[in-house]
Amino acid sequence: MRDDSDGNELVWDRPEPPTRPAPTALSRSRIVAAAIGLADADGMDAVSLRKVAAALDAGPMRLYGYVASKDELLDLMVDEVYGELPPPSEPSGEDWRAALRSIAHRLRDAAHRHEWFIDLLGGRPHVRGPNALAFLEESLAALDRTADFTDVADVMRAVRTFTAYVTGAIRAEVGEARAERATGLALAQWQRASVPYLRRMLATGRYPTVEKVITHDGEEPDADTTFEAGLGAVLDGIAHAFAR
Amino acid sequence: MRDDSDGNELVWDRPEPPTRPAPTALSRSRIVAAAIGLADADGMDAVSLRKVAAALDAGPMRLYGYVASKDELLDLMVDEVYGELPPPSEPSGEDWRAALRSIAHRLRDAAHRHEWFIDLLGGRPHVRGPNALAFLEESLAALDRTADFTDVADVMRAVRTFTAYVTGAIRAEVGEARAERATGLALAQWQRASVPYLRRMLATGRYPTVEKVITHDGEEPDADTTFEAGLGAVLDGIAHAFAR
């Protein structure tokens, strides 16, 4: 038995096996890339060890040489997406709001490119890979380097609040996008109360405010501006509550 | 073929089958209750149609008379939790912050009682059952009835922002709780950088701010006050951005 006395060993603790002259050269990153490809194309349900292996012309068990379990593969996928995020465009110095805005948008863009990403984020015990750590570092540093934030505890609180909003909002967006795609009905159509179930519910009179909001006219703001509006509000709140 | 021309039929569209003199009387709510019991006790992985059925002394296929698919069962579980939420303690009138705070805490309490709840929230196409609708109604009404909010579009924006934060924060909390339970390490121990993986990462020097935050001393605020602090900030932001 190998020394696995550290019960909390992480993926990133183990080296890849040496690239021996295998049938076809495999690697952790090729496996992760294949898995991401499948997830992007056909959703998370399409990511099974068998399918990932098949995409690499390998038997299912081949993968266990590089990855200890499916959960570990999922962790690696998440960290890979963090790694894809473009670096901050320019050191934004004292303007922490601009920095956080940039961070939020880069994460959101990635989450839209990989819709499964947001599902995996909070679900598993959430171990922080190197790229996720780098992402956290960027968020923390954006505040810590400014004169507005002098207490590290406040920096932490601010980043937690920020992250909670961003992930929550992205999740809601992605959920709505999926619902639209699944039902074929844009939210606008729900709004006109054309869905029989919803109409019947509203007819009970138990949801007057929902009805009012849903049937009010005025063009729907798109997802971008909705996200932006909420983000602005949250940054305002953070400024008031935690800064200076 | 029955009339299912409405391709978007929901669970709540179909009546329960009449309670015929079956071996043991089954019902949608008994099934949902059993599923929730399993999920609470042993996590979401323990919720399989076979196990739920077994808990009710029935064969797996019995359930399909009451529920069209497992996904539908999950939808019903979610709505059931919404239904468990205690009603607002008192009509809080003009004080929308108090109302939203109350809503947030009731949801958070429920999510802690049923840790699986938050996982299911954003995942599926997220169809709104009667109880979820009632919850949405309460949130919207809390703002709409005040003088601070005159534009329904602002009410909508405010509620979306609020919900995004609350769900995101709960998800983060639950994820941390799970991680603690899985690794046996409280966050405090991570903070002392006692985990070898983390220590090695920090030793690279690439995460100076993370290191600073993690190793600073000062007692950890508990989850309650962290949630509350973030919530306060977000409500502040909402007041500034969308109210009056």
Added chain:
DNA sequence: CTCGGATCGATACACTGTATCGGAACATAC
């Protein structure tokens, strides 16, 4: 009492993640 139609649930199927372990492929020793 007989028959027709509805309904229930045992069986079956395709698929999942992963433990096991026979055998092949490699490195070493002579």
Added chain:
DNA sequence: GTATGTTCCGATACAGTGTATCGATCCGAG
């Protein structure tokens, strides 16, 4: 070059999943 020791690959197997199918069964109508 051969024999031996060792490692590691991956085919097979297993227990579990969600659900389609359809024969057996039971109920009510005539």
